[in-house]
Amino acid sequence: MSAILLIAVPLLAAFISILFKKYAHYILVFVSFASVFALGYMDLGTITVGGFNAPFGIVLILDDYSLIALYIVNTLFFLVAILNCNEFKKVGSIMLVALAGLNGLLLTGDLFNLFVFLEVAGIAAYLITTTNKKPLASFNYLIQGTVGSSLYLLGLILLYAMFGTLNMADMASSIANSGYGAGVTAFPFLLMFIGFGVEAKLLPFNSWTKGILANSNRLTGPMIASVYAAAIGFVFGRLLTNVFVIEDTFLIIVTIILIFSVVAGEAMAYASTKVREILLYSSVAQAALVVVVFMSGFTGWAVYLIIGNAAAKLVLFLITNTATKQLGNDDVETFKGLFVNNKVIGLAFTAVTLSVIGLPMFLGFVTKMNILENMFVSGDYIWPAIILITSVVEGIYFIRLLLNLWYKENDLPEVKFEFVLKYVVVIIAVLIMVFGVYTEPVQDSADNLVAYSYIEGGNL
């Protein structure tokens, strides 16, 4: 089966669903399930679109890296879709466009095509966030997202003017063969980095995040913080490892941005008194951490960091937003004692949170441990120090949150979680624990991916 169907079928279904508005949410669930299912039958390789060969035409690349990315994003998307299909029937068609955009982002091997899919996925995201009923926040997101992708396009055009190609692999080899120093490409790469930084929630460019995620509902929270964050993380990883030349001045600027993002993200999460704000600032810090790990060259572990974080944020935002809807607000005070009567949900929430902090027995620990180990081996001491210090801060605010949610004597909040949600949440928590203890497959696949993706991902 050709991977292009992953983009074409959701798009076609989106147009069909406009004709049958009443059944849009059924079409959504069916198509998103079908795309997870179809991934098992995809042939790895390069797909040429329109009969023009590699550097001249658009190509889609399906290698190990993008296959993993597609599995993660499509599975998470399916879970979000099935949990919300009855409550948000109106956005069925838009979600289908979002699915096409996200799959396109992960598959494409062409820099301009990437911009187009970034905008398709972006416009779908702006529309999905309008279900928050906060039009000003959505407008803010729209403006920042558009400026970001315009900057990406400007950087891309500068590169095109310099090297005369738009294909990722061709661009990388042209840059390597041109003999220019890193200073020449630093400016276009910085523009592209900022453009992606807006979507990836890196700190100076992410003021939209608070408006969207702090007012999120059960659809937008998991969608933006988990599905979109994972997809953008994977695409950013491909650019960072295969296209960008990160040296000299550019390295210094990017490092400062990332240190600022990680430290300030954790600090703001520490200072927040609302559950959703804690989660959103923690995901800002995690997004920056993903970029750091990709930049250090540990592709496999960065992938596991994305997976762990996306799964965790799905669980955390689902539980928080379900409770917020029933309790009226998301202050930690209101949430006090939430898990006393909801022990199963509470255990899943706790397991996932401990994994994000990076305690032993959970997937997060395996990932963090290996990242730190690899960083020490490669002689980097600044980033391990920052990661360790911020992990302590993270531990403090998350455990403080957990204590608040578990202990209260009387006057407990009444929240009902439906059966499907419990099921999904518990399975994700169990998976995180299983792979935290049984680490061999994680270790093997992560180490192999480092070598493989770097060669195969760029090549045609």
Place this chain on the structure above:
Amino acid sequence: MLQYAAIAMLMLGLYGLLTQRNIIKIIVSINILEIGLNLFIVSVGYVEGGIAPILTSDFNNNGLVFVDPLPSALVLTAIVIGVGTTALGLALAKNIYQKYGTFEIDEMGEE
């Protein structure tokens, strides 16, 4: 020369985005930014004295000087995307006006 004009227009749009506090003016600013960007893209493909890269009975060999057709194709896509974003922005502006009764962000009393 065209490139400097395009960059100036891009900067003008960015300036508008940073200084204006009115929803409609922000949308206009982002359009100016996008037009500046599109002009810049077209200018990248411009060749002095070049003609449109189309084979006709008047120009039927490859020895002529053509302008680069790719940036024009890219601009076409970028324009369509820009229109889509503007339409969505205006729809959101309508929602904002219905909710707050004003287009001035400072008068909305929210963040």
